[in-house]
Amino acid sequence: MTTTVRIDVTSAVPHYEQLRSQLAALITAGALADGERLPTVRALAHDLGIAPGTVARTYRDLEAGGLVLTRRKVGTVVTAPPAALDRAAVTEAAERFVRLARDHGLDDAAVRDAVAAALLTTRDEPGVPASS
Incomplete structure (x- = not known):
């Protein structure tokens, strides 16, 4: 993923919601294209300094919204809006x-x-x- 997301640790907004809204906005705006692979849960959690469970929840929420698709051995990929x-x-x-x-x-x-x-x-x- 070439686009940067950030977590504001001072914000009252939960980390998973900060991440979800940023990724959803990037997908919606086309900055993350259809078929583009997102980082693994562990890699993104490490890069952002947050718990892997937080990233996993974010990916589940994005999948429920139809913005990504997660499959074993493939990872999480952006789906077309x-x-x-x-x-x-x-x-x-x-x-x-x-x-x-x-x-x-x-x-x-x-x-x-x-x-x-x-x-x-x-x-x-x-x-x-x-x-x-």
Whole structure:
């Protein structure tokens, strides 16, 4: 994996969620391409200074979301995001939202809180898939 991910040990966000969100964003943006192999659980855990179980949980969550596929003797590879969703448009909208939030003085934690609140309030809307 040529793209760097980082864990902020001072953040209140759990390590597995920091890693999951960064990898999901990289896959969604196309920085990690379909078929690209992710590091082994142990290698990534060592590189980030976190427990292997944390990386394993992250990979399981990404697999449940359809972003990676893990197979014995093959490892964990990126799978193409679903074609039905124009991820580039979603990524662009997310970037606009973050710029707007920062222009209004929100820090990263407040931006995450706003997204989490939006996820909760739109959960039961028609056409909105349930989270896993």
